[in-house]
Amino acid sequence: MQHEIQPERSNAEGSAGLTEAALGGGLERVRATAPLVHNITNFVVMNTTANALLAIGASPAMVHAVEEVEAFVHHAAAVVINIGTLSEPWAEAMRRAADAATAAGVPWVLDPVAAGVTPFRSAIASDLVARRPTVIRGNASEILALAGGMGGGKGVDSTHGSTVALDVAQRFAAETGSTVAITGEVDYVTDGGTVASIANGHAMMTMVTGLGCTASALVGAFLGAGLAPTAATTAALTTLGVAGEIAAAQSLGPGSLQLNLLDQLYRLDRTILTRYGHVK
Template identity: 60%
Template sequence: MELITGVWQSLKAVRERAPLVHNITNYVVMNNTANALLAVGASPAMVHAREEVAEFTAISQALVVNIGTLSPDWVDGMRLAVHAARQRQVPWVLDPVGAGATRYRTATATELARHAPAVIRGNASEVLAVAGEAGATKGVDSTHSSEASLDAARQLASRLGTVVAVTGKTDYVTDGERMVAVDNGHALMARVTGMGCTASALVGAFLAVESDAVLAAARALAVLGLAGELAAEQSKGPGSLQMHLLDALHTLDEATVRARVRMR
């Protein structure tokens, strides 16, 4: 029950403080990510230019680095933003989208992972790839269950001194010692592009109001999963799910959180 109470407390804090979340993310999901952050109560920004990323990170409450659509200029911007985040003690999230699919993508993810992200959020195959194990992906989709990467997630978290969140049918969050499982979510969410990217963005928002990265990540994933369940109850398919998901994030209340969040 204490875990569930904390979900509402963090969601309420996001709504009250409206933290500025700086996203260096991919072309595919910018609109989805920004709208989800707005719906949950945060303030999103999508800033990528090398000339301003460091300055913008310095005024943000969290940074989210998503490698979905890589280019050399964007990778340079990511490095500058991460350096600024570490200097200013701004918590940051790494989303290693598609790690394991190509050498460039995997190398970029593993390089950034060494620069003290508060949370690495990925699917099982991405986490396995960043951990240096056999993490082949099907494009950006996982070919492994979240359970299959738990040992690698624990080891990666311990080695890097970070928190690793593995998302799938059940989401798992670990710092190498503690482990929280989140059972909320709906299968239809996997039919909407960028849902994992949205998860990473929400983790950033919750990190801005919660200093314990394990709890921040688990609570953010619970909120998104529950919103997905509520949206699926009203949706005929993935198109309407996107609309109802934003509404659910915006209207989620304490009673629903207490009754329906499933964490252990």
């Protein structure tokens, strides 16, 4: 199911993959436009998410009050909704922000953290999926749980490998109209048709909390800079993976990795992305 994207056929606007030039160009566009990324995210990662967005050149805002969330969406270039530390008042803000973003044509990302683990969480995640996110990014378990809830799965659980998850993700993308990304040792991005894979990152990244959340936020930055959904997602995941593997090589452990990653996101450029990015 995994197609190798032909570089000569790829471009930053219309493909599930990216030429190397488009990849570097996307990063430069983020830095040139400094898109305002409106995050409704979890308490664990608010600081590190904001710092990652700043390091890459975007402009983060964290706004969740039901009284202002819709008004704020209109200032945003992209919205990122992450259900990590969920509660009902926040869920209401998420629904309002999603609807306001859709109505205003602002692209938005859903990060369905721990979907499938409790009924409360699964119900809210499915309700947000029904609002048609531009991009959904999760790990294999989360995407399988969501797709199952949508009728697209068959009780597939996390003991299944990534090939099964990818099949489900493709059907799920086709059903929902969202670009779907499954991140893991290899990341996959699909719009239901084409599939891009990104083989970057480092095992130590799983010992820093919230790097999946950072990935979703970076997707928001590339969407906010004007890239099309699959291109934005592929560029964001490659950017994080390359910065992470360079940072890991410099780190004694996950504490230094967390800061070195921010430094590398800041220092990354077209040359580094082209040299280290493994996008197919």
